Amino acid sequence: MHGNRIPNIVLGIDLGGTQIKMGLVDHAGDIHSFRSVPTESAKGSRHLLDKLQQACVEMDREARERGFLPVGVGIGTAGFVDTDGRVAYATDNLPGWTGTKLRAEVESATGLPAAVLNDVHALALGEGWRGAAASLKLRDFVCVTLGTGIGGCLIADGNVVRGQDGYAGGFGHQIVMQEGGIPCSCGLSGCWETYASVNALKRLIAERSGTRFASEFPAAAAGGTLEESAPAADPRRLFDAARSGDRQALAIVDEYADRVSVGFVNLIHMLNPRDFVIGGAISAQGGFLLDRINAEIKRRIMPVYGSGGIRLHAAELGDKAGVVGAAYALLRQN
Numbered sequence: 001m002h003g004n005r006i007p008n009i010v011l012g013i014d015l016g017g018t019q020i021k022m023g024l025v026d027h028a029g030d031i032h033s034f035r036s037v038p039t040e041s042a043k044g045s046r047h048l049l050d051k052l053q054q055a056c057v058e059m060d061r062e063a064r065e066r067g068f069l070p071v072g073v074g075i076g077t078a079g080f081v082d083t084d085g086r087v088a089y090a091t092d093n094l095p096g097w098t099g100t101k102l103r104a105e106v107e108s109a110t111g112l113p114a115a116v117l118n119d120v121h122a123l124a125l126g127e128g129w130r131g132a133a134a135s136l137k138l139r140d141f142v143c144v145t146l147g148t149g150i151g152g153c154l155i156a157d158g159n160v161v162r163g164q165d166g167y168a169g170g171f172g173h174q175i176v177m178q179e180g181g182i183p184c185s186c187g188l189s190g191c192w193e194t195y196a197s198v199n200a201l202k203r204l205i206a207e208r209s210g211t212r213f214a215s216e217f218p219a220a221a222a223g224g225t226l227e228e229s230a231p232a233a234d235p236r237r238l239f240d241a242a243r244s245g246d247r248q249a250l251a252i253v254d255e256y257a258d259r260v261s262v263g264f265v266n267l268i269h270m271l272n273p274r275d276f277v278i279g280g281a282i283s284a285q286g287g288f289l290l291d292r293i294n295a296e297i298k299r300r301i302m303p304v305y306g307s308g309g310i311r312l313h314a315a316e317l318g319d320k321a322g323v324v325g326a327a328y329a330l331l332r333q334n
């Protein structure tokens with residue numbers, strides 16, 4: 001930094017099915033402003049693009065008021081993003097989003113260069129730049145997000161391994177059950193995420209314990225109507241009970257850890273990694289859960305793959321990882 005030069009800033013955006021998170025990220029990965037707004041995806045892609053443009057205008061103004069010069073926009077979005085920054089496919093979580101030329105739209109709306117990438121790829125870059133993988137100085141790791149679904153990203157020598165079209169990392173859709181597998185949102189059956197996502201955990205809790213670990217009115221508590229509220233399994237209640245030694249809760253946690261371990265074992269046999277960074281809602285359970293998953297992994301893997309040690313690290317940036325990583329992608333692109 002010399003003299004009176006205005007410091008650069010990137011508008012970082014993490015676009016998910018329910019929330020759009022955004023922040024001003026500087027060249028070192030520090031966040032100077034962070035907030036989120038509802039995605040309102042049901043209103044369609046035109047509305048969503050307008051909303052993104054509005055967010056960029058507001059962030060641009062805020063950045064200048066704070067004495068920064070906006071130099072670009074980084075966006076991590078749910079869905080499959082091709083190498084031109086186009087959303088090649090998005091599920092019904094973002095209706096109409098498939099086919100959106102997101103990078104071109106944002107660049108023409110803001111006049112700034114944009115980087116667009118998959119949201120889990122962004123999360124992994126964020127954790128690599130300023131999160132768990134940065135703390136450990138890892139250049140190579142596998143990122144897995146255990147959330148509504150399961151996402152993934154392979155980082156090699158600090159870079160996202162994108163594959164020929166940009167879609168590498170669909171770890172949640174590895175098939176772990178060939179006969180009578182549970183139908184998956186992707187159209188196949190028996191995918192890992194139908195057994196090991198947070199949604200799968202909720203189903204397991206309900207199957208094993210009925211309403212014992214249920215929240216009474218979850219939708220109402222989250223701002224929904226009473227009508228759509230019914231007692232629903234609440235993983236936090238399960239983990240709280242398990243931590244206090246409840247035997248039934250511990251048994252369910254162990255069964256879940258076992259189901260989760262299967263996908264990791266496949267990844268380990270394919271990639272022979274040492275380090276995993278675990279993101280998504282479940283990463284808040286930290287070592288209590290990750291140690292159990294790791295124990296199941298060790299029980300299953302071919303011993304030769306375990307000799308160097310397998311490490312599971314909880315993500316550290318929480319809901320800010322995608323914003324930080326999207327900004328990093330923009331900076332790396334320029």
Ligand SMILES: [Zn+2]
Pocket residue numbers: 172173184185186187188189191
């Ligand atoms: Zn699937």
